[in-house]
Every structure is written in structure tokens, then in C-alpha cells.
Amino acid sequence: xxxxxxxxxxxxxxxxxxxxxxxxxxxxxxPMEKFPPSRWFIAISITLGMLMTGVISILITAYYGVGMWxxxxxxxxxxxxINFVFWIGIGHAGTLISAVLFLFRQWxxxxxxxxAEAMTVFAVVCxxxxxxxxxxxxxxxxxxxxxxxxxxxxxxxxxxxxxxxxAVSTYGTVSFVFWYVGLxxxxxxxxDRTDGSTFLGAVKKxxxxxxxxxxxxxxxxxxxxxxxxxxxxxxxxPLVFSVHTIVSFDFATSVIPGWHTTIFPPYFVxxxxxxxxxxxxxxxxxVRWVFHLExxxxxxxxxxVCKVLMATGLMVGxxxxxxxxxxxxxxxxxxxxxxxxxxxxxxxAGYWTMVICNVISPQLFWFKKxxxxxxxxxxxxIFVNIGMWYERYTIxxxxxxxxxxxxxxxxxxxxxxxxxxxxxxxxxxxxxxLLFTRTxxxxxxxxxKGVAExxxxxxxxxxx
Amino acid sequence: MSADNQKIYAVSAIxxxxxxxxxxxxxxxxxxxxxxxxxxxxxxxxxxxxxxLKPTKVPYVTLVFGLLGLAAAFTLQTGIMAGDYxxxxxxxxxxxLPAFMPIMxxxxxxxxxxxxxxxxxxxxxxxxxxxxxLHDTDYMKAVMRDKFGVTIEASDENFNEEKVxxxxxxxxxxxVETIYxxxxxx
Numbered sequence: 001x002x003x004x005x006x007x008x009x010x011x012x013x014x015x016x017x018x019x020x021x022x023x024x025x026x027x028x029x030x031p032m033e034k035f036p037p038s039r040w041f042i043a044i045s046i047t048l049g050m051l052m053t054g055v056i057s058i059l060i061t062a063y064y065g066v067g068m069w070x071x072x073x074x075x076x077x078x079x080x081x082i083n084f085v086f087w088i089g090i091g092h093a094g095t096l097i098s099a100v101l102f103l104f105r106q107w108x109x110x111x112x113x114x115x116a117e118a119m120t121v122f123a124v125v126c127x128x129x130x131x132x133x134x135x136x137x138x139x140x141x142x143x144x145x146x147x148x149x150x151x152x153x154x155x156x157x158x159x160x161x162x163x164x165x166x167a168v169s170t171y172g173t174v175s176f177v178f179w180y181v182g183l184x185x186x187x188x189x190x191x192d193r194t195d196g197s198t199f200l201g202a203v204k205k206x207x208x209x210x211x212x213x214x215x216x217x218x219x220x221x222x223x224x225x226x227x228x229x230x231x232x233x234x235x236x237x238p239l240v241f242s243v244h245t246i247v248s249f250d251f252a253t254s255v256i257p258g259w260h261t262t263i264f265p266p267y268f269v270x271x272x273x274x275x276x277x278x279x280x281x282x283x284x285x286x287v288r289w290v291f292h293l294e295x296x297x298x299x300x301x302x303x304x305v306c307k308v309l310m311a312t313g314l315m316v317g318x319x320x321x322x323x324x325x326x327x328x329x330x331x332x333x334x335x336x337x338x339x340x341x342x343x344x345x346x347x348x349a350g351y352w353t354m355v356i357c358n359v360i361s362p363q364l365f366w367f368k369k370x371x372x373x374x375x376x377x378x379x380x381x382i383f384v385n386i387g388m389w390y391e392r393y394t395i396x397x398x399x400x401x402x403x404x405x406x407x408x409x410x411x412x413x414x415x416x417x418x419x420x421x422x423x424x425x426x427x428x429x430x431x432x433x434l435l436f437t438r439t440x441x442x443x444x445x446x447x448x449k450g451v452a453e454x455x456x457x458x459x460x461x462x463x464x
Numbered sequence: 465m466s467a468d469n470q471k472i473y474a475v476s477a478i479x480x481x482x483x484x485x486x487x488x489x490x491x492x493x494x495x496x497x498x499x500x501x502x503x504x505x506x507x508x509x510x511x512x513x514x515x516x517l518k519p520t521k522v523p524y525v526t527l528v529f530g531l532l533g534l535a536a537a538f539t540l541q542t543g544i545m546a547g548d549y550x551x552x553x554x555x556x557x558x559x560x561l562p563a564f565m566p567i568m569x570x571x572x573x574x575x576x577x578x579x580x581x582x583x584x585x586x587x588x589x590x591x592x593x594x595x596x597x598l599h600d601t602d603y604m605k606a607v608m609r610d611k612f613g614v615t616i617e618a619s620d621e622n623f624n625e626e627k628v629x630x631x632x633x634x635x636x637x638x639x640v641e642t643i644y645x646x647x648x649x650x
Contacts, residue, residue, distance in 0.1 A: 213591035455482060
């Protein structure tokens with residue numbers, strides 16, 4: 001990294017308690033080396049139960065058809081698209097933390113970047129479930145891809161739904177690669193920590209050796225590695241903005257009132273980052289508590305996350321406001337009606353839940369005490385998760401159920417299968433998170449050592 | 465440790481502090497030895513310069529493959545939408561560049577990042593390198609954890625075990641070891 005001027009002369013310490021490199025290794029590797037606590041088994045049995053609920057509901061849907069869901073005419077897009085947009089949004093915080101904050105040299109990111117990246121990968125997996133199942137015929141999902149076939153059919157590249165296929169699969173792939181590149185040195189660390197004399201140890205050591213590619217911490221490697229990481233961060237940054245922009249195009253390029261607006265791309269991106277950061281807080285506070293990583297994921301770091309949460313919450317609140325303003329200012333009767341209907345129509349409960357959770361609750365973070373209280377930030381994060389789900393619900397359902405022609409209006413009622421699949425997606429997400437915390441370092445070991453106290457040369461500047 | 469069929473791979477030296485390794489790296493760079501390496505538990509700022517490394521060429525790979533991805537997406541979409549499979553959608557043009565932009569961007573990113581990582585790992589870092597004689601030594605375990613190390617390889621033309629050991633002790637290491645490897649008989 002010699003070419004980038006980084007000021008290490010004023011070291012900001014994001015690793016509490018002045019931990020040394022060796023202590024950091026021990027603290028981070030501990031969850032992987034100990035037998036999991038009973039709390040972990042209880043948690044994973046709950047999440048696996050949730051996952052099974054979803055899997056069974058998906059099988060029932062595949063057998064009987066999408067009539068099992070609440071989707072109707074005119075609300076053809078029910079829970080699947082709501083859940084898809086919700087999960088894609090959750091993923092965005094991970095990329096933002098790992099890539100955007102890396103480019104901006106916000107080193108407080110290092111302690112949460114790994115877990116946030118993992119969340120991105122898992123959230124994309126959850127999101128991808130919905131496009132695959134939404135037709136009720138998951139075995140035909142490959143029709144989404146352009147490939148030369150005996151049917152002589154191609155996909156329509158002018159459709160935002162096809163852009164989604166490319167955006168989401170690229171996003172998933174790049175996020176996974178970015179995550180894995182960060183893991184290579186850590187697999188090396190784990191390989192050399194693991195005692196290969198027992199059978200189990202030998203198995204673990206072989207796995208770590210395989211995935212570390214024989215990484216040796218050579219500076220001749222670090223040089224290329226760091227540049228490649230920087231390039232990945234540079235690409236992931238516009239990528240993350242493009243993904244939710246393209247997701248918003250699914251709505252914005254249609255002519256449905258309430259969707260056909262130019263504010264959608266930035267509004268969706270801000271909302272995605274907002275919801276993702278809320279999920280980061282939810283997961284990190286739990287991980288920190290369960291695995292005693294208080295000195296690694298410091299309260300200072302979480303305070304920063306809360307500030308981001310509040311800032312993006314304000315952006316989302318601004319978008320809600322400006323939507324209403326434009327609906328009035330534009331004087332388009334259909335547009336005005338949709339927004340009136342959102343706030344005071346049959347789905348108004350969802351709308352006000354969204355406003356209270358997303359706009360009102362993060363205002364607590366104006367107070368330093370709230371930003372530094374684990375309990376407060378956890379509760380607010382849960383509120384935001386709920387609120388952001390309701391935001392997508394409001395956008396999809398209120399616009400579709402009552403568009404231009406009153407004779408085609410119909411109410412939307414979800415079924416137990418809709419709810420079960422949503423629960424199943426949470427089960428999938430948290431099962432993957434729980435497995436991740438047991439099998440991979442939840443904090444990037446090599447990265448966090450680089451920002452720990454006194455770990456960079458003090459005489460920066462000589463010979464430069 | 466030196467058995468009959470073992471050959472010297474390198475002489476290693478451990479340093480405790482980042483400042484010491486920076487100093488050592490400069491000394492080794494300015495010495496008569498050119499086949500050396502520095503091992504640090506995390507990237508140490510300024511080390512590339514201290515070791516006298518040339519700038520990495522990774523970005524060229526990114527550029528080439530990024531452009532390749534861009535071209536691939538353009539060709540794919542134009543060939544299908546305006547050539548092989550024309551669909552009339554509301555009388556809009558078959559070739560409509562703005563609608564092709566999102567996928568052109570996505571494939572640029574996809575090709576560029578995958579190629580960057582692949583080339584970085586296999587070509588630039590020459591991984592996998594599980595057979596490196598340094599693996600499973602105390603030296604490697606130390607530099608993976610919290611120590612900093614320098615190795616001077618035996619394949620260097622000026623290599624002389626005694627001289628190298630003295631040199632590494634002189635530049636401040638308190639733990640100098642010779643690392644051997646077993647030659648595989650063909």
C-alpha cells in the first residue's frame with residue numbers, strides 16, 4: 001500500500017483495551033476452537049426450525065401452485081418481491097462497510113467488515129430464493145438466463161427484470177469473492193494455529209491449508225493482495241449502488257402510480273443501506289455478547305454504526321416526505337390518490353408502522369447515551385428491520401391494489417404460506433450466520449492487527 | 465536439525481517490532497542479497513518501499529478484463545436484441561444502447577473482479593504454495609501470529625550460511641534460524 005498516503009501518525013484505536021496481535025488472534029479464534037455453548041445449539045435449533053417451515057411451505061407451493069399465496073389480480077407482486085427487495089437491501093450494508101468505508105479509510109470498519117460481508121453473501125442467498133420460487137415453478141429458473149437453447153428463445157435485455165438477473169448474480173458473485181479474498185490470510189492464521197496431531201485437528205488443518213492456498217504472509221504477496229483488494233473495493237462500491245438502483249428500476253420503469261418516479265433509485269439505495277446497517281447492529285450486538293468480543297468490536301465502532309443508521313434514516317425520511325410533496329406538486333390525480341391512500345387507505349397501518357420505525361425511532365441516536373447503549377441500539381435496529389420490510393410492503397401493495405381503474409381494485413390478503421416462507425428466509429439467514437460464527441473468523445484477523453495500537457511503524461515519512 | 469538428505473532453504477530472522485522490521489528490510493534491500501522476503505502478520509505500511517519492490521501490475525489485468533466484459537455484454541445484447549431475436553416492443557428500436565447499459569456495467573465488474581482475483585492469486589502470488597519449506601516451521605507460526613520476519617534464501621548467489629546469520633544478527637534480530645527442506649528424490 002506504499003502508493004497511498006495514509007496518515008498513521010495520529011493512530012485512531014478501534015481495538016479496545018490495547019490488545020496485542022497475539023491476544024487478538026486468541027480472542028477471535030476462540031469461538032472456532034471451543035465446543036459451542038448450549039446457547040448456540042438452542043439458537044440453531046430455532047433457526048433450523050424456521051428454515052424447515054419455509055422449506056415445507058415452498059414445497060407445498062411447488063405442489064399446489066402459487067394460489068397458496070395471497071398474490072391476486074391486481075396484486076400480482078405480493079410477498080416474493082417484497083422479501084426479495086428486503087433481503088437485497090440487507091446485503092447492501094455489508095458491501096458499504098467493506099468497500100465504501102475501506103475506500104474512505106474509515107478503519108473502524110475493520111472489526112465489523114468480515115461479519116457484514118458474510119451477511120451480504122447470506123442476504124443475497126436469501127434474496128435469490130424469491131425470484132426462483134415466485135413463479136411456482138422453481139425448476140424453470142434457468143429460463144432467466146440467456147443461453148442458446150433448442151427453443152431458439154432469448155431473454156429480453158431491455159427489461160429491468162433481466163437487468164436484475166445480471167445485477168443480483170454479479171453482486172452475489174463479487175461479494176462472495178471479496179469476502180473470500182479477505183479470508184485467505186485468516187485461513188493461513190487458522191492453519192498455523194491448529195494443532196494437527198489429533199485426527200480432528202488434522203482434518204481442520206487440511207481444510208484451512210486448502211482454503212489458504214498456502215498463504216505465507218510474505219510481503220511480496222501482500223503487495224499484490226492489497227492492490228487487488230483495493231480494486232475489488234473500487235468495483236464493489238459502484239456495484240452496490242447499481243444493484244439497488246436496478247432493483248428500483250423494476251418499479252420505476254413501470255407506469256404504476258407511486259412507482260413511476262425518478263426518486264426511486266437514490267431512495268432505494270438509502271433504504272437498503274439503512275436496513276442493512278440495522279441488521280448489522282442486530283447481528284453484531286448478539287455476536288459480541290455471545291462470543292465475548294467486547295474488546296474487538298468496541299462500543300466506539302457501534303456508535304459509528306448508529307450514526308450511519310441515523311443519517312440514512314433521515315435520508316429515507318426525506319424521501320418519504322418528498323414523495324408526498326411531489327405527489328401534491330405534480331397535480332397528477334392518480335399519483336396524489338396513491339399517496340393519500342397509502343397514509344389513510346386500507347393499508348395505512350403498514351404505512352404508519354414504516355414511518356414510526358424508520359423515521360421516528362432512529363431519532364434517539366441524536367443522544368450520545370442512546371448511541372452507546374447496546375440495549376437501545378438493538379431495539380432500534382429491530383424496529384428498523386420491521387419498518388424497512390413494511391416500506392417494501394407499502395410500496396408494492398398500496399400501488400398495485402389501487403391503481404388507475406377503480407373497477408380493477410382489490411385488497412391484498414397474505415396467507416400463512418406467505419408468512420411461513422418469510423420466516424423461512426429469516427431461518428436461512430440466521431442459520432448461515434450461526435454456522436459462520438462457528439467456522440470462520442468473525443473478525444478479519446489480519447486486517448484488525450493492522451489497525452491495532454502500535455502495530456504500524458512510528459517513523460512514517462522517513463525515506464519517502 | 466540438519467540431517468543428511470536435508471538442504472538449506474533459507475535463513476530466517478525474527479523481529480519484534482514494526483520499526484525493527486522496517487529497519488531490517490531496508491538493510492537487506494541495500495545488502496548484497498536479492499532473494500529475500502519479509503513476512504508480516506498484516507500489511508505494514510511503507511514496506512513495499514523499504515523492500516524496494518516494483519509497483520504491482522495487478523491493475524492492468526483489471527483493465528483488460530473489464531474492457532473484455534464490457535465488450536462481451538455489448539456484443540451479447542446487440543447480437544440478440546438487434547440480430548438473432550428481434551422483438552418489437554411498442555415500436556422501440558431493436559438496438560437501444562441505454563437499455564443495454566446496466567448489463568454492460570454489471571459484466572464489466574464481473575469480468576474485472578474475477579480476473580483480478582484469479583490473476584492475483586495464481587499468477588502474481590504464485591499460489592497455491594502449500595509445499596513452501598517455510599510452512600510448519602516455528603518461524604512461519606510466529607509471523608502468522610504477531611512477529612515480523614526476514615528470510616534470505618539459499619538460492620541467492622551470494623548466500624553463505626554463516627555470513628547471512630551474522631548479517632541478520634547484526635541488523636537486530638535476536639532469533640536467527642536456518643530452515644531446511646527435504647529434497648525429493650526423483
